[in-house]
Amino acid sequence: MKFFGVLAGVSAAVLAATPVSGAEPERSAERIKAHVAFLADDLMQGREAGSTGHAIAANYVASQLAQIGVKPGAAGGSYFQSVPMSGFRPADEGRFAVVAKGGPATPLVFGEDYLPGRNPLAAATALQAPMVFVGFGVVAGKRNDYAGLDVKGKIVVALAGAPKTFQTEERAYYANGRTKRLQAEKRGAVGFISVNTPSDEARQPFANAARQWKSWGMSWRESSGQAFTPAGSTPELARISVKGAAKLFVGAPKPLEQVYAAAETGAPPRFALPSRLDAALNTEPKTLESVNVVGLIEGSDPILKNEVVVLSAHLDHIGVSTNPVNGDAVNNGALDNAGGVATTLEVARAFLAGKAPRRTLLFLLNTAEEKGLIGSEYFALNPTTASPIVANVNLDMPILTYDFIDVVAFGAERSTLGPAVTRAGARMGVKLLPDPLPDEGLFTRSDHFRFVERGVPSVFLMTGFENGGQAAFTSFLRDNYHKPSDDLAQPIDYAVGAKFARLNYEIAREIADADQKPAWNKGDFFGELFKPRP
Structure with a gap:
């Protein structure tokens, strides 16, 4: 296995961690200690998907399965299922501005008002489109946050999360960005904006997210070579802070404070916003390979x-x-x-x-x-x-x-x-x-x-x-x-x-x-x- 030559750099303590004699629970504890010590060694460099450290860890796990007697579970008698992947992250801060009808453009401030999204399918995304606020953007049973709204060719603006009246695990499903964007795409939206609520920012300050804004997102690649991208025609353009939301809602039919208050009961008002959004988003792509390790009994x-x-x-x-x-x-x-x-x-x-x-x-x-x-x-x-x-x-x-x-x-x-x-x-x-x-x-x-x-x-x-x-x-x-x-x-x-x-x-x-x-x-x-x- 091609990465085993790198193992010489593992600490002697890791390689010396072998099972000891004694009762089976003691031997089991020693084996677990040895596995954790190896996998958490600095040599693995945090085992990020697609990295050499992850490949070393995968080879280690496969070798352990083989020693135990677990059969290979992937194609061709292998322990490895290749996972072709695409990576993508913001190439720069992007540019976003709110443009009122007949008025000037109001720029959004990076790191304070917004954080740029990622578009796995395009290196450059430029949109100038009206915005429609759809509440939480949830469609569930008799609830349809798009009812009476036309979002075709427009940018959907939705509150993060889902109504607190939903059962918690169901709420988590409907709060997921993929779930929401699929509903927006189904109705012809060309972009998606997620807006923080005050409770979001109390729990997870926007500044914390800003520190990680350029991290890599990933997806697996389809046979065409394209990143698997649900709702690909409705990309997430940006995440907007409470401060940035105030600029989006200038002149709105309902003030933002009233929207946030109504969201706490699960039924915020929904309406077309009076401004358009000018958005420019640049995405840096990369291709990489990783593996799942698969064994069979x-x-x-x-x-x-x-x-x-x-x-x-x-x-x-x-x-x-x-x-x-x-x-x-x-x-x-x-x-x-x-x-x-x-x-x-x-x-x-x-x-x-x-x-x-x-x-x-x-x-x-x-x-x-x-x-x-x-x-x-x-x-x-x-x-x-x-x-x-x-x-x-x-x-x-x-x-x-x-x-x-x-x-x-x-x-x-x-x-x-x-x-x-x-x-x-x-x-x-x-x-x-x-x-x-x-x-x-x-x-x-x-x-x-x-x-x-x-x-x-x-x-x-x-x-x-x-x-x-x-x-x-x-x-x-x-x-x-x-x-x-x-x-x-x-x-x-x-x-x-x-x-x-x-x-x-x-x-x-x-x-x-x-x-x-x-x-x-x-x-x-x-x-x-x-x-x-x-």
């Missing part, structure tokens, strides 16, 4: 082996920062998500050490989760197995710094996977608790959701909030999430990692050996939304 049942359960964890992280923190710029991603990858490898080992599963298990260590669930989307649309995928269990960022006694399985209440998690946890004295962060909409924000979009019942597993879990999770988000400090200096308890791996094994065993395949609960929102149509 064949099922033993002559019938059920033709159904596949996918166990996934993302291998990538966010790479190297342009602004070092305390002299450190490498975002090692020890818990996000080297811990998830390490525990997945232990699940594979446990299955091969015991009886074979009845259903086939596919282990997916995917790329570019941090870039928008790209690797999992590519796999879900281009699976390496011809057999139907009947479930996905996804691991992302388990907090392995305390002894968890409960687990959160986002989406558990939506399908028969919930009872499976409950039964598996009960065997270990681990409870299944409800989503402790409902307003975050986490069910839509990790790799499992790409399988949900293909109609596959899925859950996303995370250590729970009891026994100190809430404090551990909160402090991780505050101090270490997507920062160089997510490294081996954290108080990682590898015995907890072994426990989490065992729990995931028990859950996968429940699903793989059940007589009936997983099913969505009757009438579930996502089950109905993404039900395969003839």
